[in-house]
Amino acid sequence: MTGEIFLQNLANGISLGSLYALIAIGYTMVYGILRLINFAHADLLMVAAYVAFYGILVFTLPWWLSFLIAIVVTAILGVSIEKVAYRPLRDAPRISVLISAIGVSFLLENLGIVAIGARPKSFPRPEDIVWNINIGDISFLSLTIIIPLITVILLVAVTYMVNKTKIGTAMRAVSRDFETASLMAVDVNKVVSATFVVGSSLAAVGGIMWSLQYPQIDPLMGVFPGLKCFIAAVMGGIGSIPGAMLGGFILGMGEVFLVAFMPELSGYRDAFAFVILIFILLFKPTGILGENVVEKV
């Protein structure tokens, strides 16, 4: 492998990894608070991509406005899903909430197919943000730099919010102990909603950047990235935001380099994440940065 190809793969790995990291944070925040895999999180990516798509191509809005609208719509949708499908089941057995989450995810995917059609559409790439960069013999898209940059900015912002602001403190309290937090006058419902706002907005940013990087969008586009990002969150230690970032980067790099070093295994690319998941769950179920939680009877 020559140096240039290595650098090329490294760049691909970083940008894929940062997309995974961004989406994984949404999973980890929701899981930290509700102890629930938000299966619908994956489909929020798709919703954001389509809103942006229609904003740019049908309503001919400037790209930044379309992206903004997509983020707002996705955040509202995320909060509404929690209110309608998860909140009424808060005292129900966990399996019920999971089934409800699967139902919402399936509903969104099929509504997408009904409303838009299953055929993939090509996502527009605004020239202001996507151009070719040539350094010596290496040529790459500006996205390879923009995506990790935006990811880092958002990660810093989220980390600051969770650790330094009042609502962040409330989130950490609720994720530590739901009931005690509510006894301490934390408005649990508000905190949960805020979590969904943040998580869904990150999913929206992730979905838009995903569509810029891989400009083919279809109603099932979120499924595999969603599953892999959940795996990334588990790998890093679910509930931990730095863990989600770490997991996302490891997974993205791993996938890119697996295919680069062993092209004959490229058919198994999608299985790679699951194999990692299984090893993690067997040998370090709490993840790389996760805390040990002992269940109390």
Added chain:
Amino acid sequence: MDRQKIKTFLTLGLVLLSCLVLFWGEQYLGKFSTRVLNLAAIFVILGASMNLVLGFTGMFSLGHAGFMCVGAYVSAILTMSPESKEMIYFMEPIISPLDKIHWPVFPAILTAGLVAAFFGFLIGFPALRLRDDYLAIATLGFGEIIRIIVTNTISITNGSLGLKNIPPIKSLWVYWGFAIATIWILKQLINSSWGYAFKAIRDNEIAAEAMGIDIFKHKLMSFTIGAFFAGLAGALMGHLITSVDPTMFRFLFTFQILLIIVLGGLGSLTGSVIAGVLVTVMMEVLRFVEQPMNLFGLQIPGIPGMRMVIFALLLLVVILFYRQGLMGTREFNWDWVLDKVGVGRRKEKGVGVDG
């Protein structure tokens, strides 16, 4: 008459009646209705077996479609004639011992179940240490891995092209025979000491362990048996539609089975049977919403995917507002029927005088 005797007679009557219905169906039902009924039988097996894992043992496993995939392929490869194998595997010829094998259908279906059970055992061994959502995502992952492996091992499975010309089975007797046998076996299992242990684990794992139940052994057993019947159903599915390919066994299947057991009631075999038939029939009846139609002079174009929207909404409504489903954890039994029609219950010993 003794109530016990009445119940025996009723059971015999029911068996006779179902035989008559099957006989009648075999004679007079059209091709399409037979096919739908056969599909219903397959979904009954799937529903009942996933209910064993999810409803009775409380393990949220989403790998059912993967086990079906294994079963369908095993039975298809075992029963296809060597000539059609030669024809279908044109990308890469099938590897040596498999190209000559030409088994009859029944041993192949049972072998399919056993191989799926073996896979269930292998997968369950690491995965069943996990709980709830971790188990869900791990089994979902295993299901996908099975599908990806099937797509990539071209010299065994013919890859993404799939298999065609699988020997067809058309008879209602076979499908419903397997379905009834499945229900009977699962009913015996659930009413045995194993079954009580499963339910104890579902209700409270820690308490069950404190009572001396070997959690891991029972979970593994339930999971393996569930995989066996999923493999069986997958094999039958292959013989019903005579072709299989890896994309068939996407998560969609697991979703349909999930809908069946939630609708029927988590922890009720009767519910799975009713909902299995109901969902399959609905799936066919609702095809009309995807056809173009003419409503009072208004042309409505066909909307593909509408059925799945309806099913997703149905699942959400049931889980949000009617969590017990149709049957809750209740089962069909004759006592309930007899009480309803007013046949007196035998009084406790020494209190009443009765037949």
